[in-house]
Amino acid sequence: MTPTDLQAQLIAEIAAPLDAAVRAAGAEPEVPLAPPTREDAGDLALPCHRYARVFRKAPQAIAQDLAAAADAVPLVAGVEAAGGFLNLRLDWTAVAERLVNWALTDAGALGHSTALAGRKVVVEYSSPNTNKPQHLGHCRNNILGHTVATLLEAAGADVTRVNLVNDRGIHICKSMWAYEHLGQGETPEALGVKGDHLVGDYYVKFNNAFEAEYAEVWAGKDDAPGKDAWFNGDSPIGQQVRAMLRAWEAEDPAVRALWATMNGWCEAGFAQTYDRMGVRFDHIDKESQTYLLGKDLVERGLADGVFHRADNGAAVFALEKLGLEGEKAVLRADGTSVYTTQDLGTAMQRYQRYGFDEMIYVVGNEQDRHFQVLFGILTELDPALQGKLSHLSYGMVELPSGKMKSREGTVVDADDLMDELQAAAREVGAQNWPDLDDAELARRAEAVGLSGLKFFLLKFAPKTTFTFDPEASIKPEGETGVYCQYAYARATSILEKLADADAGVTPDWSALDQEQAKAVMKAMLGFPGTVAQAAIDKKPSLLTKGTFDLARAFAAFYNHPDCNVLKAEPGVQAARAQLVRAARRMLGGGLALMGITALESM
């Protein structure tokens, strides 16, 4: 058998006789053998408190009774019963040989597993509006969604990545209105700007024009309506924009042509941004193609009693079915769709198309309730969907200066951010490598900048609202992607200098029975399980943690004079070199899962 998770296999081997001893004493084994939290408690520990009642014995005595069984295992070098825990020390010479061979050859060492084998999963993420360029918040969504998809694939799942682009609606018409009324026929090509930025500029121009109109009409008057009410009421601009939306829905050729042109610009810009971020999709849905879906579902639901008619004729869902109060409309009184209608239809269409076991929506936590309601309705419509729908809810990204507010112009543009991070990385690179040519410098700086961004966006648990610190994100010290990249580059450098001088030499594995090497091996042993857990929990922060822990342990190893590879005796050198190769491979695996380029030199 091929061990994909060596630690799990070692634990299984060692735990077998312990479990047998527990059974012989008349109890079911229920407490796992696991690495202890305390550093002075050996390599693996078994808490025995749980068995105290069954055995009618003190935990300390149980631990002592189990000690003999543990001591007989070849991989165990020492046993100690302390405070109700059974602590085991491993035979690191034996472990080292197995671990290095495994880490150099097994896909499991790179975080691949079969934990979710055969499971069909659809992941929807990004879902941008085509009226403005993407910002830092979209970056978190894009990177989070893409990495979760990657992790699920690594765990053996059959993953489909989808993006539902919100390319129609009143907000799209606002940019179109501004372009038509305030533009001079500019194009991205003529101006040399990305199309999404050009469209976004007109969205800003719309807002300015509307604010100016509102101020002109209502300044100083205390019976002023709210801005939304004004827009949806007598505002001349509002009326024109709404007329545009109606014309779009009536498929007016001129409006459709303008819409197609501007959306094309925006989508081309998004494609560039995705490409640079290394984010991709198997399928891109557009709301202009899905917005009429779901009406038939509502009709059927009305007949089946899932929905009912409100007094004014709207089709509504009684939220008390979900333990909530009030009603959720799924068709307006005039028979038109709401956003939820489309969501219902799209979900059902995907279920028919993909037959998924799970569909994950990567959407911010401000929509928690929306998804609670959506999933509740979908499950009522088709009980087969029970348990198959999940919302990967994530918190906002804040800045050291506070929250991002589009009205206050404090949003961080995604493209600008990547440019800035690259430029900052380039400055450091140019200092360290004065002779490097421009293209290579740019390539490395891009990899470093994106590494900083991605790692920083992934290192927090999804639900955490965190503060993005651009400077800290590309620091080579601390818990960053750049730090992990550096460890990989150092490993590469050592191996280049070694130039296979250890080829054919039998490694002296006992040389790895030293503090720094053991710390590296412990980090390596824990890595695959951590990655599998990251997939199961949909928590990429576990991946960044596991990769960082390995990088840190490895940094302590290659920095210690007693662990030097190049100056070591042949047998010792061969063992250390193999450990470096193994750690490097695993680090590369971790970085790859995050979509981070591992640089050979930096």
Next chain:
RNA sequence: GCGCCUGUAGCUCAGUUGGAUAGAGCAGCGGCCUUCUAAGCCGCCGGUCGGUGGUUCGAGUCCACCCAGGCGUGCCA
């Protein structure tokens, strides 16, 4: 008002589903470059886990109430 989320070191965050003396990074202080890359390493300092009760061998973790912050509570998306 109601619902959900959050509150852990000066700052930013972890805490493996109830296990040993609560961790990491940053910042601060002190060391280490004629170097297997200083884009690094080593050490020190730093906590009544928001509060009060409860559950049990054992609570940052589970329960109740309270305090503070965020988000939501559309026939918007």
